[in-house]
Amino acid sequence: MNLERELPTPTTAVLRPRGRLTMAAATTLKTAIDGTVADGHHLVVVDLGETEFLDSSGLGALVGGLRVARAAGGDLRLARVGTQVRTVLELTTMDRVLTPHVTVDDAFAAG
Amino acid sequence: MPSQRGDAPGVLRIEGCVAPECLDHVQDAIAQLWEKAPQASDEARMMFEIAVVEVVGNVVEHAPKGRGFEATVLLGADAEGAWAEVHDTGPPLDIDLDAGLPEDLAESGRGLALARRTAHELTLTRVDDHNLWTVLRRW
Numbered sequence: 001m002n003l004e005r006e007l008p009t010p011t012t013a014v015l016r017p018r019g020r021l022t023m024a025a026a027t028t029l030k031t032a033i034d035g036t037v038a039d040g041h042h043l044v045v046v047d048l049g050e051t052e053f054l055d056s057s058g059l060g061a062l063v064g065g066l067r068v069a070r071a072a073g074g075d076l077r078l079a080r081v082g083t084q085v086r087t088v089l090e091l092t093t094m095d096r097v098l099t100p101h102v103t104v105d106d107a108f109a110a111g
Numbered sequence: 112m113p114s115q116r117g118d119a120p121g122v123l124r125i126e127g128c129v130a131p132e133c134l135d136h137v138q139d140a141i142a143q144l145w146e147k148a149p150q151a152s153d154e155a156r157m158m159f160e161i162a163v164v165e166v167v168g169n170v171v172e173h174a175p176k177g178r179g180f181e182a183t184v185l186l187g188a189d190a191e192g193a194w195a196e197v198h199d200t201g202p203p204l205d206i207d208l209d210a211g212l213p214e215d216l217a218e219s220g221r222g223l224a225l226a227r228r229t230a231h232e233l234t235l236t237r238v239d240d241h242n243l244w245t246v247l248r249r250w
Contacts, residue, residue, distance in 0.1 A: 020138060023168050024131035053138065055164045056222035064218045084157055091228045097215045 001025035003032055011074075013041035014104055018050040021058035029058065033065035033076070042074025045107040048100075049080030054088050062098055077107040116194065117185045121147055125184040128167060128197075129174050137167050137184055148188035150250060159193045159248035162230035165222040166244045169206075170199050192231070192249035199242050208233060 001024075004016040013036045017029055036044055046062060048054070066076040081089065081100040089095040101107035116122065123140045125133065141160050145151055151159075163186070170182050182199040208227060213220035226233050232247040 020135065022131070022134045022138075022164060023171065024134065053160070053164070055134075055161070055168060056219070056225050057168060059221060060218040063216060067216055067218075084161070087157060088161065088225065091225055092212060092221050094215070094221075 001028065003028060005032065005036065007036075007041055011041060012043045012045070012108065014045045014047055016047045016050065017058075018052075020053045021048075021051050021061075022053065022055045023057040026057040026061040030061040030064050033061070034068055037065075037068050037072050037074065042069055042072045043108070044069050044074065044076045045079050045101075045104050046076065047079050047104050048082065048085050051082070051085060054085045056088075056092070059088060059092065059094060063094070066098065077101060077110060079104045079107040116187055116189075117196065119187055119189070121187065123186040125186075126181075128182040128184050129171060129180055131168075131171055133171060133182075133184075134164055134167060137163060137186075140184075140186055144186050144188055144193065148193065151188070151193065152250070155193065155248055155250055158229040159195075159246070162226045162233065162246045162248065163195045163197075165226040165229075166195070166197050166233070166246055169222050169226075170197055170201075170242075170244070173201070173204075174199070175201050192247055194248075195244075195246040197244040197246075200240065201242060203237050204235060204242055206235060208235060 002018040006014040069076040078098050079101045125136050174180050185196040187194050212224050230246045231249045234245045236243050
């Protein structure tokens with residue numbers, strides 16, 4: 001997995017994990033989310049448009065990131081999920097908690 | 112480690128699958144498997160890959176520390192569907208394959224529930240001195 005971070009404003013961030021988001025990569029993503037939130041970017045959008053594959057470890061990292069962001073008064077939202085990621089979210093019923101948004105802008109605009 | 116289907120032609124074998132990095136090798140091998148099974152639908156491919164990654168991930172995550180632990184993944188496709196066997200030399204496992212999903216904000220505990228929902232058959236048995244996981248996704 002390759003991870004890119006963009007910081008549009010002092011309180012927002014976009015993280016883009018590319019490739020496979022499985023066990024080895026999950027720790028990297030969780031560490032990046034923790035650091036991003038600790039730096040004051042409490043509203044984090046994870047752009048999954050180029051994430052080829054998500055497993056339960058990657059999903060766990062997203063849930064952990066959601067907890068950290070909420071604890072800081074912010075949120076973690078998903079954007080641009082593909083079929084495989086959406087399937088994992090739906091089969092685990094986590095699409096209720098981590099609602100996928102069509103675009104990054106939609107995710108930022110969501111309440 | 113004896114296999115039920117491992118001697119069939121075209122079976123892919125990944126040895127030494129004891130660390131998270133092995134998941135990449137398994138996923139690369141699954142991609143190779145589809146070259147030999149053009150009849151596999153996109154849904155079957157996706158569901159099989161999810162199930163196998165979760166089973167291998169479970170084996171890797173709970174692998175005993177230290178030397179002596181071995182795990183081997185076998186992948187194949189036949190007239191019935193795509194199948195996987197994961198053999199490991201760890202101690203007997205006491206795992207409830209029918210366990211449901213954890214609470215919403217739990218960071219772990221969804222893997223086998225996900226495997227159950229994506230495989231048509233998922234089994235765990237103790238065979239001689241090793242654990243044998245099997246995954247089947249029918250066409």
